[in-house]
Amino acid sequence: MTKVKSLPALLALSDSLRAARTDQGLGLRRFADALGVPAATLSSWETGKRQPEIDVVAHILGFLRVSPAEYQRIMWLWHQLDSPTFIENLIPGTASLRQKLDELAVRSWEWAPHTVPEPLQTPEYTRAILQRDATQPDDIDVEVFIRQAQQLGRKQPRRRTVLLGAAALAPAAASQLHAIGATADRLHVKIRIVPASTEGARTMEPFTIYETAGKTFTVALRHHDNVIFVSERDVVQRYRSRFRSLEREVIDDADLDRSESPRYRRA
Template sequence: MNTPKSLLALLALSGSLRAVRTDRGLGLRKFADKLGVSAQTLSNWETGRRAPAIEEVAHLLGFLRVSPVERQRVMRLWYQLDSPTFIETLSPDTTCLQQKLDELAFRAWEWAPHTVPEPLQTAEYARAILQRDQAPPDDVDVELFLRQARQLDRKQPRQRTVLLSEAALAPAPESQLHAINTMADRPQLRIMLVPVTDRVGRIEPFTIYETHGKGFTVAFRHHDNVIFVSERSLVQSYQSTFKTLEREAIDHVDRA
């Protein structure tokens, strides 16, 4: 089939195909033999290097006798491959596909008006956020430990520009500004502050990713969903918004 328009739908589909196999304890080569395809072909489907045809997906799901509900969910992902918009509903037991984009992206441009992105947060900042949300003290300590563990495994785009609203620093401005200045010597990371204005405050957070083949995807949250958009005119609109914010930004300056 043609190259899918939705990279995220492809990643979600490939992850689902891999999960239905591994959940049944089947090795890749053994399962490929049973399906009558090469191990390389099945690997390509499960890693998102190639999108299977709908008949191939139906055959795979039928062979594994997945439940009607699971079959419907996976088939729905296939039908979204050619859509420039993909919506992921977050749940406590799933990992946001945006982390996959972090791993795949060459460059990323992020606007953070409310909260400093987690990879850039100091421990003091993270603690202040959790305490502000009235998390129990024991839960705060556990979450801080989990965040440290996530940082060890987290991969970031090769080049990243982050625009922070000055309002986002409020929970722990001194430690956070110091950390931003410390990060200034990283050539792949640029952080700038945007002064607070009424107009700036109305622009919700978003991230633009550039992946292989000069492909661009915009990711933004809406309630419990993450929406991924690759439609060219919408991407260009977000790129224009980011450039406007960047013109108003100032380089990180230690004001402590």
């Protein structure tokens, strides 16, 4: 079996294969029998646990009679498996591959300079950033409810470290700061604040480093309506070094309640 270099591409491929089957109303066991493969094997292809060979993918798509455009898209995903860089186009209303990496990761490191990550947001904070972004009032209540519901069912990496830029707390600093301790304990996450005066804190864009089974590392970079996933070793090491440099500047836990301190204010 070909060594997989891009876990995000494999997850995108597996999701597409599962969607192609379910769109036809076929159950997993029934479809596995039709293909002549064990149900466990088909399941491993559809969950990203195993990489199917290209002729297997072509056979599945042909059997399901997917459209030519969908056939080309899924085959393109297969050819991305050996690429160290994968770009996901974010589509409103659909789950991002980052959520799947959250579920698979044994550990993650996140730098959030501008906005508190959604799983850590209080309703007051979510409401404040939606108002800041000029979201329609009628849509704010709906969006707050949706995000809170998503947080309840979202799985988190077993070990997670989040560095928050001081500016990220500005929209609702008091309520968000008071909630951080309890949230951290509940989600088993280590949260630290990086002062605005830290070198690079104002210019370094947000990123997340995921470690999955077998010490496989992937860096996720948000860029407008895309997320760029990179697994190239040199790039991963560069971002791990950047994270460590920020981590050396964090504020002690004892400072977390000082919500009125100038170091928390937006520059």
